[in-house]
Amino acid sequence: MNVAAPQSRFLRATYSGYLVLFFIYLAAPLVAAGVFAFNDSTFSALPWKGFTLDWFFGTTDPKVGMFHDRRLLRGMGNSLYIGVIVAALSVVVGTCNAFLFERKEFPFKSVLYILMVLPLVIPGVILGISILVFASMVANGVENGTGIDLGFLRPGLFLVIIGQFSFLTTITSLVIAARLRKFDVALEEAALNLGATRVRVLATITLPYLAPALFSAFIVGFLISFENFNTTLMLVGSDAPLTITMYDRMVKVGSTPVLNAVSFFLMVGSGLLALISVLAQRQRADD
Amino acid sequence: MFDLQGDSLTKRFGSFTAVRDVSFEVPSGSFFSILGPSGCGKTTLMRMIAGFEEPTSGDIRIKGTSVVGTPPNKRNVKMVFQHLALFPMMNIGENIAYGLKCRGENKVDIRRKVGEVLDRIGLPGVEEKQVSQLSGGQKQRIAIARCMVLEPDVLLLDEPLGALDLKLREHMKIELKQLQHQFDTTFLYITHDQSEALVMSDNVAVMKSGRFEQIGPPEQLYHAPQTAFVAGFVGDSNRFEGRLSARAGDEARVTLDAGGEMVARLGQEGLSDGAAVSVFVRPEAISAHATRGAAAADMVAVEGTVDSLLFNGANSRLLVKLDDGTQIESSHTTGAGAGARFAPGDRVTLTWAVADGLCFAAEGGA
Amino acid sequence: MARSDAGKLSLILLMTPFLMWIVLLIILPQIGIGYLSFQEKVGPRQYVFGVGNYVEFLSEPIYWNTLLRTAWMSILVTILALMIGFPVAYYIAKIARKRSRAALFLLCLIPLWVSDLVRAFGWIVLLRETGVISGALQSVGLIGGPVELLYNDITVVIGLVYTVVLFMIVPLVSTLEGMDNSLLEAGYNLGGTRFTVFRMIVVPYAMPGIVAGCIIVFMLTAGSYLTPILLGGKNSMWFTEQIYTQFITRYNWESGSTFGVLLLLFTSAVVWLGLRLTGQNLASTVAKE
Numbered sequence: 001m002n003v004a005a006p007q008s009r010f011l012r013a014t015y016s017g018y019l020v021l022f023f024i025y026l027a028a029p030l031v032a033a034g035v036f037a038f039n040d041s042t043f044s045a046l047p048w049k050g051f052t053l054d055w056f057f058g059t060t061d062p063k064v065g066m067f068h069d070r071r072l073l074r075g076m077g078n079s080l081y082i083g084v085i086v087a088a089l090s091v092v093v094g095t096c097n098a099f100l101f102e103r104k105e106f107p108f109k110s111v112l113y114i115l116m117v118l119p120l121v122i123p124g125v126i127l128g129i130s131i132l133v134f135a136s137m138v139a140n141g142v143e144n145g146t147g148i149d150l151g152f153l154r155p156g157l158f159l160v161i162i163g164q165f166s167f168l169t170t171i172t173s174l175v176i177a178a179r180l181r182k183f184d185v186a187l188e189e190a191a192l193n194l195g196a197t198r199v200r201v202l203a204t205i206t207l208p209y210l211a212p213a214l215f216s217a218f219i220v221g222f223l224i225s226f227e228n229f230n231t232t233l234m235l236v237g238s239d240a241p242l243t244i245t246m247y248d249r250m251v252k253v254g255s256t257p258v259l260n261a262v263s264f265f266l267m268v269g270s271g272l273l274a275l276i277s278v279l280a281q282r283q284r285a286d287d
Numbered sequence: 288m289f290d291l292q293g294d295s296l297t298k299r300f301g302s303f304t305a306v307r308d309v310s311f312e313v314p315s316g317s318f319f320s321i322l323g324p325s326g327c328g329k330t331t332l333m334r335m336i337a338g339f340e341e342p343t344s345g346d347i348r349i350k351g352t353s354v355v356g357t358p359p360n361k362r363n364v365k366m367v368f369q370h371l372a373l374f375p376m377m378n379i380g381e382n383i384a385y386g387l388k389c390r391g392e393n394k395v396d397i398r399r400k401v402g403e404v405l406d407r408i409g410l411p412g413v414e415e416k417q418v419s420q421l422s423g424g425q426k427q428r429i430a431i432a433r434c435m436v437l438e439p440d441v442l443l444l445d446e447p448l449g450a451l452d453l454k455l456r457e458h459m460k461i462e463l464k465q466l467q468h469q470f471d472t473t474f475l476y477i478t479h480d481q482s483e484a485l486v487m488s489d490n491v492a493v494m495k496s497g498r499f500e501q502i503g504p505p506e507q508l509y510h511a512p513q514t515a516f517v518a519g520f521v522g523d524s525n526r527f528e529g530r531l532s533a534r535a536g537d538e539a540r541v542t543l544d545a546g547g548e549m550v551a552r553l554g555q556e557g558l559s560d561g562a563a564v565s566v567f568v569r570p571e572a573i574s575a576h577a578t579r580g581a582a583a584a585d586m587v588a589v590e591g592t593v594d595s596l597l598f599n600g601a602n603s604r605l606l607v608k609l610d611d612g613t614q615i616e617s618s619h620t621t622g623a624g625a626g627a628r629f630a631p632g633d634r635v636t637l638t639w640a641v642a643d644g645l646c647f648a649a650e651g652g653a
Numbered sequence: 654m655a656r657s658d659a660g661k662l663s664l665i666l667l668m669t670p671f672l673m674w675i676v677l678l679i680i681l682p683q684i685g686i687g688y689l690s691f692q693e694k695v696g697p698r699q700y701v702f703g704v705g706n707y708v709e710f711l712s713e714p715i716y717w718n719t720l721l722r723t724a725w726m727s728i729l730v731t732i733l734a735l736m737i738g739f740p741v742a743y744y745i746a747k748i749a750r751k752r753s754r755a756a757l758f759l760l761c762l763i764p765l766w767v768s769d770l771v772r773a774f775g776w777i778v779l780l781r782e783t784g785v786i787s788g789a790l791q792s793v794g795l796i797g798g799p800v801e802l803l804y805n806d807i808t809v810v811i812g813l814v815y816t817v818v819l820f821m822i823v824p825l826v827s828t829l830e831g832m833d834n835s836l837l838e839a840g841y842n843l844g845g846t847r848f849t850v851f852r853m854i855v856v857p858y859a860m861p862g863i864v865a866g867c868i869i870v871f872m873l874t875a876g877s878y879l880t881p882i883l884l885g886g887k888n889s890m891w892f893t894e895q896i897y898t899q900f901i902t903r904y905n906w907e908s909g910s911t912f913g914v915l916l917l918l919f920t921s922a923v924v925w926l927g928l929r930l931t932g933q934n935l936a937s938t939v940a941k942e
Contacts, residue, residue, distance in 0.1 A: 029775025123876020
């Protein structure tokens with residue numbers, strides 16, 4: 001008998017019913033967003049007019065599919081580019097932070113640790129504007145002083161990358177630190193004892209142990225970057241990533257099934273990546 | 288008067304029978320233990336008594352009244368959990384007051400009762416401490432106090448000493464026994480450690496594969512086991528496997544699998560010739576002699592070579608290897624005469640009284 | 654000693670990226686908007702130091718009303734997310750069997766990885782005048798004509814709860830999973846009813862998870878942009894929208910920074926208050942997952 005579960009049949013049925021409703025609530029908008037990508041109609045609404053893949057691969061107006069829509073494709077390219085750079089950067093710095101806080105002792109450690117998790121509780125919009133303001137201050141200062149225009153400090157790809165990096169690093173640091181915390185230092189000591197150098201120990205013992213965490217931190221970082229909107233909105237220049245392009249389209253053109261197609265694509269893509277990251281973590285649990 | 292009775296209790300989980308046809312009676316104010324290896328069903332039995340499992344059939348009576356169907360929070364049996372289950376988000380005082388609060392007693396009474404029970408367990412004034420600030424033995428006592436403050440009919444203890452280190456465990460055995468006397472409440476204690484059961488209990492039930500093999504006072508289990516399992520599980524024993532070749536009165540002649548013959552007392556009825564049997568002899572019943580004397584008629588004598596001396600204070604053992612390879616432990620570690628000790632390689636003769644060897648149907652074979 | 658020199662060197666090497674990140678991307682930018690918020694515009698390209706932007710915020714009811722509205726709706730969303738999410742988390746952590754537990758948890762996590770934008774878009778497809786629900790209701794004859802379900806507060810709350818409830822469930826599950834069943838058994842054994850066991854054992858045990866979930870959910874809600882704008886329409890009156898308007902539409906960075914500082918102060922105050930009231934601390938609650 002599981003004491004945690006309700007004992008009466010009526011309560012159990014009510015509980016199960018509630019869970020079913022909850023998962024319907026969870027799934028409904030996702031299903032709605034995805035299903036109409038396959039509706040052969042120019043409106044993403046009922047009635048159902050038959051199955052089509054035109055919203056993905058169509059080439060003629062009015063049904064230009066997402067893979068033939070130049071702006072959407074460019075947005076996707078930008079998102080990919082930003083995502084990979086941000087994820088890689090934040091994994092590198094996150095690894096440093098993990099070693100710093102798990103392995104080193106230094107003054108004001110607890111204060112600095114709070115500073116490290118702080119970006120998680122700053123709203124994304126504010127991170128965005130603060131970086132925008134600060135970058136502009138620096139750029140203006142340099143321009144006034146030397147006459148050189150540091151264009152990369154104006155809204156654009158560089159600021160988007162910096163902005164996303166600023167809070168993603170907290171997340172990657174926490175993921176990697178959690179793994180490092182479980183590492184048995186005796187393994188390193190054993191390797192040293194067997195005659196390995198410190199660099200070799202790092203390369204052959206510690207980093208391979210961390211590999212699953214580094215991998216899943218990279219995936220998580222990439223996904224969050226790909227889907228970020230709030231911070232990016234404030235920093236975006238002419239090279240808009242996919243979410244911004246899609247939002248523009250929604251506000252200016254209204255919703256067309258091609259947006260459903262993009263949604264479907266995003267859901268499948270992120271679902272797969274999330275699954276890969278979960279599987280990597282599961283392997284981690286095995287050892 | 289019995290505080291707790293079990294009547295043909297059976298519990299099945301699907302096709303697996305965890306407890307089968309178990310009956311027992313626990314007299315008021317006594318210390319009753321259920322002893323068995325892990326997986327024998329003793330925890331299921333205890334959870335049925337506490338009300339966390341419903342028996343498939345049979346009856347449980349507390350102070351004569353059946354409690355089958357009574358929810359766990361309405362039964363006056365309290366339980367000390369294996370890992371104690373002290374509530375980590377409450378301090379000690381709140382932990383002990385929990386049950387009284389559930390009962391709806393008033394604050395003044397609660398404070399007084401909590402203070403009294405802490406006095407009784409020898410930890411006065413720890414109300415404000417956090418659970419994590421106490422030592423293992425102190426937590427143990429708090430877990431007992433949390434139950435005893437409710438004045439239960441029966442206190443259930445589910446291997447509460449398992450998590451403690453050896454030294455503390457030895458100490459807590461004695462302390463538990465004293466607490467039981469002090470509170471004068473019926474204790475039902477579950478353990479897989481035979482020494483815990485023997486030291487503390489008035490009565491012990493030995494459990495195996497969902498059944499009770501034998502119920503009795505510790506002395507009886509030790510000296511007069513009724514099955515091979517009990518003889519092997521309770522206390523240390525040397526075991527010889529063989530087949531029953533002849534019987535005379537209560538004596539059995541056994542042909543050993545390793546070769547040779549041995550005479551022993553029949554431990555149970557109904558064994559037929561040719562049956563697979565085990566003979567058990569306690570190490571303390573075996574004496575070792577440096578020289579071969581004439582063996583008396585009612586003695587068994589075997590010869591071997593000293594393999595090693597296992598020193599462990601009063602529990603020291605002489606490990607002897609017989610010529611057929613069988614190893615025998617004897618408590619008899621010194622030879623004849625002051626200062627004479629056996630050394631590895633010495634030839635010795637081991638003897639014990641025929642009545643000290645007990646013959647049972649081999650486990651699984653009967 | 655060479656050994657401790659190496660230790661110092663590696664400390665410096667590890668500390669440098671951390672400090673650059675925290676100082677250049679977090680601390681200085683926050684100081685930046687703080688500084689800008691005290692710049693009063695007195696003429697074209699002419700600024701003096703002063704509290705004029707804050708005075709303007711207070712003297713303009715639409716501004717502080719928007720902040721108050723954002724505040725109470727965020728609190729409402731947080732409470733709803735807790736009430737809706739707790740039973741689900743409890744089921745996943747304590748009742749579901751091992752295999753279905755992993756499956757249910759995964760089901761909960763997959764929408765977490767889907768962009769806010771897609772989720773909001775999904776709600777639009779469902780709820781707008783020509784949407785699925787309106788159409789379905791018409792076809793079964795419950796309503797005569799199309800009905801607009803978007804652009805009202807209830808929809809905004811439903812959408813916000815949807816966006817954040819998973820962030821409530823995840824920390825709750827990880828806290829509740831640590832709760833041994835023997836604590837519940839002890840609770841019943843000592844005479845507790847379902848209600849007392851829930852109130853005195855389950856809830857206190859889950860408190861760190863509840864606090865962590867509430868903080869994350871509150872922050873996400875108060876700082877959200879897409880859901881209130883897309884589901885609430887142009888008149889959703891969400892504070893982040895004001896910040897965007899000041900920065901991008903009106904190009905009034907000084908008052909935009911002022912709003913940003915106010916939002917940050919306000920959310921920090923609520924988080925701090927929540928931590929104080931429940932006796933938790935930031936590092937242990939937020940960094941737990």
